[in-house]
Amino acid sequence: METSLIGKAVGFGPKECRFEPCVSNKLQYDPYAYLINHINISLSRKNLRTTVEYSKKILQLLQILQTTGLIKNYVIFGRKRRYLRFSILYYKNRSFFTGVRLISTIAKQFYISLYALRKLYMISSSTVYILNTSQGIITHQDALRLGIGGTLLCALS
Numbered sequence: 461m462e463t464s465l466i467g468k469a470v471g472f473g474p475k476e477c478r479f480e481p482c483v484s485n486k487l488q489y490d491p492y493a494y495l496i497n498h499i500n501i502s503l504s505r506k507n508l509r510t511t512v513e514y515s516k517k518i519l520q521l522l523q524i525l526q527t528t529g530l531i532k533n534y535v536i537f538g539r540k541r542r543y544l545r546f547s548i549l550y551y552k553n554r555s556f557f558t559g560v561r562l563i564s565t566i567a568k569q570f571y572i573s574l575y576a577l578r579k580l581y582m583i584s585s586s587t588v589y590i591l592n593t594s595q596g597i598i599t600h601q602d603a604l605r606l607g608i609g610g611t612l613l614c615a616l617s
Contacts, residue, residue: 490566491517492613499530499560502548514542520597521590521613522546528588528599530557530616557588563612564592573609588616 495518502510512518514536522544525531534546548555564570572580572591577600580589589600593610603610 491515492521493562493565494518495521496560496562496614499525499548503555503557503559506550506553507548508550509545509547511543511545514538514544518544524590524597524599525616528590528616530555530560557616559617561615561617563614570612571609572612574604574607577603577609586617590614590616 495512498510498512501507519536522531522534526534529549532547532549534544536542536544577589577591581600581604590613591598591600591603591610592613593603593606593608595602595606595608597613598606598610
């Protein structure tokens with residue numbers, strides 16, 4: 461008398477059948493792409509305020525975007541889960557920047573040397589590039605001043 465595999469699996473505990481969760485429930489995403497997508501959606505819809513989940517990387521990028529003039533202000537709130545609410549700077553119902561273009565993702569990262577950064581600045585001087593360097597997240601003007609290259613995160617145009 462034979463029993464099926466399903467019948468045998470029901471008789472065992474969860475550890476013998478590998479029913480316990482082996483993967484975490486936390487989704488893996490690129491925090492920079494997450495924030496840039498929310499900014500682009502806010503720019504297209506002309507939202508006054510946008511709320512995103514809090515992380516240290518998102519906060520660092522948001523602080524740089526505030527110094528460049530894209531973000532007016534931001535607030536951190538929440539107890540169990542922390543969130544960031546930010547406002548985009550509008551002047552006469554228009555933003556200074558038309559959009560934020562994502563350059564590097566988790567799958568493909570674009571590293572730029574100091575020489576290439578100088579050439580890129582000469583070609584498009586009105587665009588602001590944001591880099592992830594050994595000094596942290598900085599704009600391309602700061603990277604040129606410090607004399608370092610890094611990973612190109614995004615471009616404000």
